[in-house]
Amino acid sequence: MKPLHLPSIRAAFPALASDCVYLDNAGGSQVLRRVADRIHDYLLTTSVQLGASYAQSQRASERVLAARRAVAEMINAAHEDEVVMGAATTALMFILTQALLPGIKPGDEIIVTNTDHEANIGGWMRLQQAGAVIKIWEVNCDSLMLELADLDKLLTARTTWVAMTHASNVLGSVNPVAEVARRVHALGGRLCVDGVAYAPHRLVDVQASDADIYVFSFYKVFGPHYAVLWGRRELLLSLPSLNHYFIGPEVLPYKLQPGNVNFELSWGCAGIGEYLQEVGSSLGALGSGRQRMQAAFDAFAHHEDQLAEQLLSYLRSKPGVRIIGHDRVTDGNRMPTISFVVAGQQSEAIVRHVDKSGIGIRFGDFYARRLIEALDLQTQGGVVRVSMAHYNTAEEIARLIGCLEACVSRR
Ligand SMILES: Cc1ncc(COP(=O)(O)O)c(C=O)c1O
Numbered sequence: 001m002k003p004l005h006l007p008s009i010r011a012a013f014p015a016l017a018s019d020c021v022y023l024d025n026a027g028g029s030q031v032l033r034r035v036a037d038r039i040h041d042y043l044l045t046t047s048v049q050l051g052a053s054y055a056q057s058q059r060a061s062e063r064v065l066a067a068r069r070a071v072a073e074m075i076n077a078a079h080e081d082e083v084v085m086g087a088a089t090t091a092l093m094f095i096l097t098q099a100l101l102p103g104i105k106p107g108d109e110i111i112v113t114n115t116d117h118e119a120n121i122g123g124w125m126r127l128q129q130a131g132a133v134i135k136i137w138e139v140n141c142d143s144l145m146l147e148l149a150d151l152d153k154l155l156t157a158r159t160t161w162v163a164m165t166h167a168s169n170v171l172g173s174v175n176p177v178a179e180v181a182r183r184v185h186a187l188g189g190r191l192c193v194d195g196v197a198y199a200p201h202r203l204v205d206v207q208a209s210d211a212d213i214y215v216f217s218f219y220k221v222f223g224p225h226y227a228v229l230w231g232r233r234e235l236l237l238s239l240p241s242l243n244h245y246f247i248g249p250e251v252l253p254y255k256l257q258p259g260n261v262n263f264e265l266s267w268g269c270a271g272i273g274e275y276l277q278e279v280g281s282s283l284g285a286l287g288s289g290r291q292r293m294q295a296a297f298d299a300f301a302h303h304e305d306q307l308a309e310q311l312l313s314y315l316r317s318k319p320g321v322r323i324i325g326h327d328r329v330t331d332g333n334r335m336p337t338i339s340f341v342v343a344g345q346q347s348e349a350i351v352r353h354v355d356k357s358g359i360g361i362r363f364g365d366f367y368a369r370r371l372i373e374a375l376d377l378q379t380q381g382g383v384v385r386v387s388m389a390h391y392n393t394a395e396e397i398a399r400l401i402g403c404l405e406a407c408v409s410r411r
Pocket residue numbers: 026027087088089090091117119120165167168169194196197217227366
């Protein structure tokens with residue numbers, strides 16, 4: 001496989017021309033120039049209401065539909081109308097759980113994890129008001145994994161939903177969602193997957209995931225603050241409409257997009273798939289758009305693994321450092337999101353020290369508060385998290401390591 005040509009990759013992201021080292025990518029990635037250009041162009045040339053008969057409105061409608069098609073291709077949706085767009089993953093999760101509320105029967109069991117971002121927990125918790133029973137699939141504090149054996153103890157014939165993350169935004173671990181789907185479906189339940197921490201690093205394939213709902217945010221995947229919820233067609237059709245009374249339950253996906261989508265951000269997001277396909281082509285990949293996107297992500301994963309191992313090997317060599325997650329890059333199952341704590345030090349102090357060098361990392365619980373509490377790390381101010389993207393370089397990681405040396409070697 002050809003390696004990524006980092007100068008051309010970085011040139012696609014104008015912000016990377018600055019001196020800042022962006023290593024808070026799991027918080028939000030940098031934006032592609034082409035995405036910003038498309039948003040700008042949409043606003044200045046086709047900012048009219050959709051669905052009218054005049055030419056400009058027709059053109060705007062075509063753009064918004066084309067954007068949905070592009071997102072459907074990017075995630076491998078079987079049908080375009082399975083793609084629901086919205087403001088944020090959190091907002092889409094509240095829309096989903098609000099739509100599920102009338103169908104909840106007392107005693108229905110819903111399993112959430114204590115490793116997820118709260119976006120995939122809070123909405124489910126609120127279903128308790130309709131009598132749902134919430135069970136927590138807890139992280140194994142030794143392996144720092146969600147163990148399937150622990151899930152098996154929670155699953156019953158009354159399990160209606162399991163909500164879990166594809167990749168943890170703190171631990172960096174990838175969960176076997178297709179295997180979970182198999183177990184949940186065998187009991188007649190459904191699976192909802194938060195793909196926010198996965199989508200910047202691997203090509204999402206909603207069909208292969210075998211989930212029933214899959215959600216992620218574009219601002220972590222080189223785009224704007226905007227998000228997508230994919231749902232299986234027959235499931236989405238079974239939900240009530242959350243839109244006006246005259247927009248019935250058969251009107252997909254509009255019934256779950258009250259007030260409509262953001263047109264310009266939709267159009268902008270179509271630039272992400274375009275970029276991924278161009279990177280794939282530049283690496284010599286041929287074939288369908290998804291095959292070329294796959295080649296891009298294969299190269300991203302290879303590069304990101306090297307960057308992750310560069311930092312992990314340094315952290316492993318420091319006796320006072322505890323890596324919160326797998327301490328090695330293992331068989332493609334670790335995202336380059338690396339959390340750690342340093343004995344006797346507040347995580348905030350380390351990050352504030354690094355801030356002074358123009359390197360953006362951060363500390364805290366990252367809204368995976370239940371995980372940080374389960375690991376008893378809240379009194380340390382949570383973890384220090386370094387999160388990489390494919391555009392980061394070995395030199396940037398070396399600069400970070402140079403900076404960390406002053407804090408992590410102090411004993
Ligand atoms: C894993 C994960 N899920 C969900 C979210 C929430 O996404 P949004 O800000 O789009 O609601 C985040 C944001 O950090 C996240 O990291």
